[in-house]
Amino acid sequence: MLGKKKLMVGGLSALVVGALLTGCPPKKEAVKTSAVGVDAASKVYVPPGKQDEFYVFFSGGFNGQVTVYGAPSGRILKVIKVFSVDPETGYGFTPETRPMLMTSHGFLPWDDTHHPWLSQTNGEHDGRWLFINANNTPRIARIDLTTFETTEIIEIPNVAGNHPSPYGTENTEYVVSGSRFSVPVPQRDVPIESYKENFKGVISFIKANEPGKMDVAFQILMPGFNYDLARCGRGPSHGWCFFTSYNTEQAHTLLEVNASKNDKDFIAAVNWKRAEECVAQGKAKEMPATYYHNYYDEKKHMAVSEVKKSVKVLDPKECPGVAYFLPTPKSPHGVDVSDDGEYIVGGGKLATVIPIHSFSKMLKAIEQKAFEKEIDGIPVLKYDAVLHCELEKPCLGPLHTEFDGKGFGYTSCFVSSEVVKFDYKGCKVVDRVPTYYSVGHLLIPGGDTKKPYGKYLIAMNKITKDRQLPVGPELLQSAQLYDISGEKMQLIHEFFTIGEPHYAQAIPADKIKDKVKKIYPLAENEHPYAVKAEKDARVERKGNEVHVYMTMIRSHFVPDNIEGVRVGDTVYFHLTNLEQDWDIPHGFAVKGSEDAEILVMPGQTKTLVWKPKAPGVYPFYCTDFCSALHQEMQGYIRVSPAGSNVPLKYYTGTPPTAQK
Amino acid sequence: MKRALLALPIATFIFSCQPKPPEKAQEPTKPVEQPAVVEKKEEAVSDKGIGPVTEVQLGPIDQTLVKKGKEIFDSKCASCHKLEEKYVGPPLKGVTKRRKPEWIMNMILNPAEMVQKDPVARGHLAEYPIQMPFQDVSKEDARAILEYLRSVDEK
Ligand SMILES: [Cu+2]
Numbered sequence: 001m002l003g004k005k006k007l008m009v010g011g012l013s014a015l016v017v018g019a020l021l022t023g024c025p026p027k028k029e030a031v032k033t034s035a036v037g038v039d040a041a042s043k044v045y046v047p048p049g050k051q052d053e054f055y056v057f058f059s060g061g062f063n064g065q066v067t068v069y070g071a072p073s074g075r076i077l078k079v080i081k082v083f084s085v086d087p088e089t090g091y092g093f094t095p096e097t098r099p100m101l102m103t104s105h106g107f108l109p110w111d112d113t114h115h116p117w118l119s120q121t122n123g124e125h126d127g128r129w130l131f132i133n134a135n136n137t138p139r140i141a142r143i144d145l146t147t148f149e150t151t152e153i154i155e156i157p158n159v160a161g162n163h164p165s166p167y168g169t170e171n172t173e174y175v176v177s178g179s180r181f182s183v184p185v186p187q188r189d190v191p192i193e194s195y196k197e198n199f200k201g202v203i204s205f206i207k208a209n210e211p212g213k214m215d216v217a218f219q220i221l222m223p224g225f226n227y228d229l230a231r232c233g234r235g236p237s238h239g240w241c242f243f244t245s246y247n248t249e250q251a252h253t254l255l256e257v258n259a260s261k262n263d264k265d266f267i268a269a270v271n272w273k274r275a276e277e278c279v280a281q282g283k284a285k286e287m288p289a290t291y292y293h294n295y296y297d298e299k300k301h302m303a304v305s306e307v308k309k310s311v312k313v314l315d316p317k318e319c320p321g322v323a324y325f326l327p328t329p330k331s332p333h334g335v336d337v338s339d340d341g342e343y344i345v346g347g348g349k350l351a352t353v354i355p356i357h358s359f360s361k362m363l364k365a366i367e368q369k370a371f372e373k374e375i376d377g378i379p380v381l382k383y384d385a386v387l388h389c390e391l392e393k394p395c396l397g398p399l400h401t402e403f404d405g406k407g408f409g410y411t412s413c414f415v416s417s418e419v420v421k422f423d424y425k426g427c428k429v430v431d432r433v434p435t436y437y438s439v440g441h442l443l444i445p446g447g448d449t450k451k452p453y454g455k456y457l458i459a460m461n462k463i464t465k466d467r468q469l470p471v472g473p474e475l476l477q478s479a480q481l482y483d484i485s486g487e488k489m490q491l492i493h494e495f496f497t498i499g500e501p502h503y504a505q506a507i508p509a510d511k512i513k514d515k516v517k518k519i520y521p522l523a524e525n526e527h528p529y530a531v532k533a534e535k536d537a538r539v540e541r542k543g544n545e546v547h548v549y550m551t552m553i554r555s556h557f558v559p560d561n562i563e564g565v566r567v568g569d570t571v572y573f574h575l576t577n578l579e580q581d582w583d584i585p586h587g588f589a590v591k592g593s594e595d596a597e598i599l600v601m602p603g604q605t606k607t608l609v610w611k612p613k614a615p616g617v618y619p620f621y622c623t624d625f626c627s628a629l630h631q632e633m634q635g636y637i638r639v640s641p642a643g644s645n646v647p648l649k650y651y652t653g654t655p656p657t658a659q660k
Numbered sequence: 661m662k663r664a665l666l667a668l669p670i671a672t673f674i675f676s677c678q679p680k681p682p683e684k685a686q687e688p689t690k691p692v693e694q695p696a697v698v699e700k701k702e703e704a705v706s707d708k709g710i711g712p713v714t715e716v717q718l719g720p721i722d723q724t725l726v727k728k729g730k731e732i733f734d735s736k737c738a739s740c741h742k743l744e745e746k747y748v749g750p751p752l753k754g755v756t757k758r759r760k761p762e763w764i765m766n767m768i769l770n771p772a773e774m775v776q777k778d779p780v781a782r783g784h785l786a787e788y789p790i791q792m793p794f795q796d797v798s799k800e801d802a803r804a805i806l807e808y809l810r811s812v813d814e815k
Contacts, residue, residue, distance in 0.1 A: 519796055522735065533735040553739040554790050556748065578739055580796030603796075628789045653747075 040492035043483060046073040051513075054445050054506045056458065057116045057130055058479070060084075061500030064111045066132055066143065071445075071456060071506060072481055074495030082141045082150045083111030083134045090598035091150075095572075095607050096527075097296070099303040103137055103155050104290045112136045114163060114502040119208075123170040123234040123341075123450035127511035131166040131175050131208065138162030140175055140206055142214065144298070146517045151296045154214040157289035157311050158185045158202045164230035168208060170238050170450070174217065174272065177204040178227035178243050185221065186287065195252040199224035202313075203243060205272055212295045218279050218312045220270060220322060223376045224250055226259070227268070229334050229400075234450050235341030237359045239273040242344055244332040245325075259331070260350060264383065266325040267335050267346055269362060278319035284312035298520070301527040301605050317377030324366060325375065327383040328355050334400035334441075338409065339452055343388060343424050345409055347398040354398050354411060356424055358388035389427035394420050399440060400503075402447030404454030404484055410447075412439040412459060419459055419482070421489060433489045435480055438462040444484070445506035453508060457482040457489065460501050468496060477501055518582035520603035527605035529574035534558045539650045546571045548650075552586040552600065553578040554627040556652060557620075560635030564648030567615060567641055573608045575600050587623030590637065597623050612639040707759075709778050711766030712799060718761060721811050728801075729808030736795040737805065743812060749788050756813045761806055767792070768802040 046052055052070030055077070060067055064084035068077040083101070085092030092101050092109050101109050111134035119129040130143040138156040143149065156162055161180030168175040178201065184190055185200040201222035207215045225245040232241040248265045251258030278284065289311045296303040316323050326344070334347035337359075344357040365385035372380040397415030404410065409424045417438055421431040439459045446452040464478040477500055481493035522532055531537050531549045537558040540547045546569050551558045565571055577586050579602040589597040590610050598606045612618065622633035640646040649656065708714065740748035755764060759780075767774050767781060771792040774781040785791070797805070 521796065534739045535734060551739065554748075554793055556739075558739070578736070579793055580736065581793045584793065627791060 036491050040490070044072040044074070044481065044493040046070070046075070052509060054453075054456070055509055055512055056443075056445075056504050056506040057118070058460075058497050058499075058501035058504040059113045059116050059132060060498060061114065061502055062112050063499035064113055064134070065499060066113065066116060066130065067498045067501070068148065069479075069495070069497075070509075071458070072493060074479070074481065074493055076498075078148055079498065080143055080148055080150065082113060082132055082143065083108070083139065083153075085109040085596070087596040088599055090596045090606060090608065093595040094598055095609065096302045096605075099305040100150060100153055100294045100296060102292050102294055102305045103139065104157075104292060104307075105137055108137050110136075111139065113499075115165065115167065116503060116505050117166050117168050117175060118505045118507055119172040120168065120170050120449060121172070123238070125446055125449055125505075125507045125511060126172075127507055127515065129172075129208075129211075130505070131168065133162050133165035133177070135162050135180070138165075138177060140166045140177060140214070142208070142211065144211070145512050146515055147298065148516070149296070149298075151298065152211060152214055153292075153294045154206060154216070155291040155293070156204050156206070156216060157291040158187075158200075158219060158287070158313070159183075159204065161226075164203075164227050164243050166206070166208075167230045167232055167241070167448075169232045169241070169272070170234045172209045173207070174205040174232075174241075175208045176230050176232065176241055176243075177206060178202070178230060179222075180226050180228060182224035182226065186289070192252055195224060196250050199250075199252075201225055201227050201245075203227065203268070203270060205241075205275065212297075214293060216291070216308075216311050218275055218284055218314055220275060220314050220316065221376075222268065222316075222323070223248075223378070225266070228332070231335050231337045231344075231448065233337055233341055233359065234339075237337060237341040237344075239271060240359075241270050241272060242326075242335045242337065243268040243270065244328070244335045244346060246331040246333075262330070264327040264329050265331055266380070267328045267332060267344065267357065268378075269324045269326055269344075271322055274322045275314055275319065278314055278322060279312060283318050284314045286310045287313045297526075299524050299526045301520070301525065301530075315377065320377070321366075323378045324362070325378055325380040326357055326362065326386050327372070327380065328357075329353065334398075336401040336403075336409075336448065338424060339403045339405050339447075339450055341450070343409075345401040345411070345424065347400055347411060349397050349399060349414065351398070352393060354391040354394045354401075354422075356388045356391060356427065357386050361388065362386045388424075391422055391424075391427055391429065394422065394429055395432070400442055402442055402444040402457070403452050404444055404447070404457075405452035406454055408454075410442060410444065410457055410484070410489075412442040414438055414440060414462075417461075419457065419489065421484075431488055433482065433491060435459045435461055436464070436467055436478065436494075441503040443504045443506060445508065448505075453506075455483070455485050456506075457484045458504060458506070460497070460504065462500075464496070467494065479504075518602075519580050520601060522576075522578065522580055522603045525576070525603055525605060527574075527576070529572075529607065530605040531574070531576045532578075534578070537652075539564075539648060541648055544569050546648075548573045550575050551578050552576070552588070552622065552633075554584065555622070555629040555633040557622075557633065557635050558652040559650035560652045561655070562636070562650045563638040563640075564646050565612065565637060565639050566644060566646075567612060567639060569612065569639075571610045571612065571637070573610065573620075574605060575608070576605045577602050579603070584626060585624050586626055586633070588620060589623050590620040591618045599624060612637075615639050615641045708762035709760070709764075709766035709770075709781070710773055711770030713762045713765040713769065713802070716761040716765065716803070716806070718810075721814060722807055723811075725804050725807040726811040729804035729806070729811075732797065732801050733805050733808055736797060740790070740792075748790060749792060750784060752809060752812070754813055756806070756810045764806050764809065765799070765802045768797055768805060769794070769799065 054071040056069045066080040138159040142152040163180035164178035166175035182199040226247040228244045247259035328346040329351040332346040370385040395413030476496035577600040743753040
């Protein structure tokens with residue numbers, strides 16, 4: 001219902017815009033392009049053979065992926081599969097990658113990804129990893145930026161709707177998680193009407209700075225509000241993370257009305273260094289919880305899952321100073337910390353002002369105990385004691401803010417479809433530009449770090465009707481690129497994104513591109529079923545299992561003729577791509593396969609599992625056009641009836657005279 | 661609520677009505693760089709090939725190097741090259757008699773450019789229509805493979 005209303009409002013403001021603009025330039029075409037400066041094309045044109053200045057990582061929303069674009073061109077570079085299966089590469093289908101999608105609820109090949117977060121060192125992007133959350137079944141994934149592949153996923157227990165996630169700390173000590181939907185903790189069967197007594201919010205800190213070792217370090221038990229977004233401090237505010245909350249009314253039905261009653265909700269300020277002290281002093285309780293940690297080893301080309309059985313939970317009543325509430329008008333959505341680490345900007349989607357809190361005032365208020373009241377052991381600070389200023393009448397529906405490193409904040413405004421630029425110290429709006437339409441998140445490369453690259457801003461819009469060729473009732477969302485290097489923001493480009501991207505992060509290409517892997521070195525391949533030389537390719541039977549150790553190189557398989565398989569067997573094609581040259585994957589597909597094909601990267605080993613159902617001779621082939629003789633890259637596997645005694649035989653080239 | 665909704669867009673869009681310079685077809689300010697096209701004149705034919713190797717000193721056959729070279733050959737070359745028979749690529753017995761050591765190493769280390777520019781390598785592409793892959797072989801590895809091929813030809 002809320003969503004529908006937003007749509008209508010967005011449509012309305014779009015209409016208003018259209019009507020107004022038709023008032024000046026008469027033609028409809030002019031309406032659509034009039035906001036674009038005359039020199040826009042030259043600012044975004046990247047000639048063939050030249051490369052972009054920035055990598056941009058968009059969350060894929062309901063497709064569970066991440067899409068990588070170049071900026072300023074808006075060219076797509078890659079789609080990274082995270083909480084989704086991939087029929088192209090076999091991610092989520094192969095035995096090597098299925099463990100990545102294991103959870104305490106079973107194998108979950110889907111989720112809703114919202115907020116990519118680039119790892120940081122000293123408050124700056126370091127180009128090592130990208131993290132992203134799964135909202136629906138709470139998880140956090142690590143993507144390795146040498147391969148642009150998902151290498152680690154941890155499930156978060158005791159949480160539902162992992163929305164304020166995975167924002168991290170300035171040295172990537174932790175990435176965070178929170179409950180958008182408070183639930184009974186631990187989960188149990190209670191009446192929903194007992195919300196106030198039984199439902200809790202949980203904020204988690206996940207250890208993130210060592211690949212393969214992600215871990216829920218500790219959780220903090222919070223009142224049963226809805227925790228919505230987060231940002232961690234930097235510089236002076238390093239050691240603190242901030243979480244917006246709404247539904248401080250603790251409603252559990254018709255939230256559209258019932259969660260909008262309070263004039264102010266809260267930003268929760270969490271002191272994680274204090275939490276670490278309390279955990280070290282043994283003040284956290286071990287709570288039974290089942291959750292998965294999945295790790296993909298790039299040398300073994302294999303993921304493993306481990307099941308964890310308990311988690312440390314901290315009650316603020318037992319750890320004074322771990323959390324405070326900052327009153328914030330009204331149903332705040334985004335919470336964003338300025339590059340100097342001093343200002344905390346709340347985006348109150350129903351508020352008429354943008355509140356800007358001061359971190360140093362907050363510390364002072366804590367010292368002076370300027371508390372209004374306490375909720376479940378968490379002091380509520382006095383609004384006036386922590387407020388730096390209220391930015392008056394900025395726009396309608398302010399959501400998210402990023403910073404340019406020059407003293408300005410930029411806030412996206414969903415309802416009025418615009419971006420406002422403001423001086424956050426002086427507390428005044430200095431510029432505004434329209435978006436098309438209903439902007440959600442926005443990004444400035446490095447806009448959440450100590451050193452933003454204040455050159456571009458990208459607005460991510462929810463509604464794009466009339467912006468592109470129609471392709472049926474659903475349209476891709478749009479990303480609009482603005483030049484913010486001057487005083488006035490200038491729209492210079494628009495491109496369309498996959499899924500429903502929520503947030504994105506961008507980093508100068510120079511920080512990543514020279515570290516990117518071109519191949520997996522064959523010598524380092526530790527996959528237990530790898531075959532590193534053609535002469536070692538073979539077929540082995542183990543009961544009802546037939547293991548085919550197969551190699552691939554331009555343009556043949558070894559072996560490419562296999563006999564002696566029977567109906568009832570499970571055939572494991574373990575394929576090693578012997579190529580050691582960039583951009584030469586080989587594919588593998590066999591007729592009647594119930595899984596995806598697999599695409600094997602140079603030096604990598606992957607497995608396709610196949611259960612033939614009827615006797616016959618089945619072709620298999622390479623699916624990736626690899627050379628002039630790619631078409632010839634094929635083979636046959638003969639399947640005999642169950643119980644027959646056709647001998648196991650395999651070859652490439654001259655058939656063997658005797659059985660091997 | 662509706663009134664508030666209207667007020668802001670109006671304020672915002674008044675600015676859009678300022679006269680603007682007429683839009684015209686845009687030329688990119690920077691000259692467009694052409695994609696890489698091989699338009700160099702045929703390089704002077706050198707029997708050493710094209711690549712990082714300009715000079716190889718050959719001594720008596722070094723058996724340690726031969727052993728290393730055979731291992732690399734088996735894992736990275738044998739998928740396409742047999743010694744005695746035509747396979748995916750040409751048979752390699754006798755290659756050290758036919759080609760200069762520099763040419764052999766450059767072919768291993770720089771196959772893509774060799775096939776484009778070296779007349780002999782280019783000729784091979786017509787007979788064996790597969791671009792020889794670069795197999796992430798280092799200069800030292802290529803030297804070892806050469807030593808292995810020499811040992812084959814000495815037999
Ligand atoms: Cu192929």
